[in-house]
Amino acid sequence: MLELRAITAGYDRRAPAVRDVSLTVAPGESVGLLGPSGCGKSTLARVAALLHRPDSGTVLLDGEPVRHWRHRAPRALRTAFGVVFQQPRLSADPRLRLTDLIAEPLRATGRGDEVPSRVTELATSVGLTPDLLARRPHEVSDGQLQRACLARALVLRPRLLVCDEMTAMLDASTTAALVTAVETYRTETGAALLAVGHDRTLLHRWCDRVTEWESLTGVPTTSPAA
Missing domain, CATH: 3.40.50.300 (P-loop containing nucleotide triphosphate hydrolases)
Known part of the structure; x- marks a missing residue:
């Protein structure tokens, strides 16, 4: 509550x-x-x-x-808590590939061993293909980046x-x-x-x-x- x-x-x-x-x-x-x-x-x-x-x-x-x-x-x-903001380009590190953007909370909490399986699972659930995961924010659309931001918000199972x-x-x-x-x-x-x-x-x-x-x-x- x-x-x-x-x-x-x-x-x-x-x-x-x-x-x-x-x-x-x-x-x-x-x-x-x-x-x-x-x-x-x-x-x-x-x-x-x-x-x-x-x-x-x-x-x-x-x-x-x-x-x-x-x-x-x-x-x-x-x-x-998992949080998704309105403007994905202001909440995403432009240096990170989408796969690393999604995985960032796992690595920050010492759960890096979960990265491969969890990123694959969430990418599928939000509609990101493997080729998109290898791209950086400036290489994808706002909608694709927001999908990655949602996956990041869900990665720790809030x-x-x-x-x-x-x-x-x-x-x-x-x-x-x-x-x-x-x-x-x-x-x-x-x-x-x-x-x-x-x-x-x-x-x-x-x-x-x-x-x-x-x-x-x-x-x-x-x-x-x-």
Whole structure:
């Protein structure tokens, strides 16, 4: 269970992007966070993924308060989350081949022996062919690179996946492929999902329930998925 209680966060304490926001994601649940660009969705997603320390409020995982963030968080907490960002070219090291991009978390956590089998398995699941794995980011399309970024997010088998506008820059066929890959992973593992976006149709089809904000400094509206 992920719980965000009365979160206030941003990059300027005088004008926080998120003010007094609460949100829960139960084990195995898929929750959509819907709102226009600039409303604070990405800031809240980064707080949820332990990538941004809130100015106030509490984040709890399985009922225990989180006390450290980013690289200071215990490994067990860091690896519980998989995150996919909107712009793959800003979240991928341009020097790495796609196979090494996917394998990076395994090597960073001392599990390099799993690289061959795990990379092959995930490449297949997200639709990357062996020739693409040998290429670097500038040699592939945005959609192909985002497939690799999703594989990287799944490589440590997280139990909660945060997708922050994951498909915003992609065509319909790539969007469908990535959503299918996420749902296949969730079916196999029971992982939960926090999907952030502004595509109302996609989120209502994808998620168990959707919380909609005009601004994350106001009051949300929650509705079940269609």
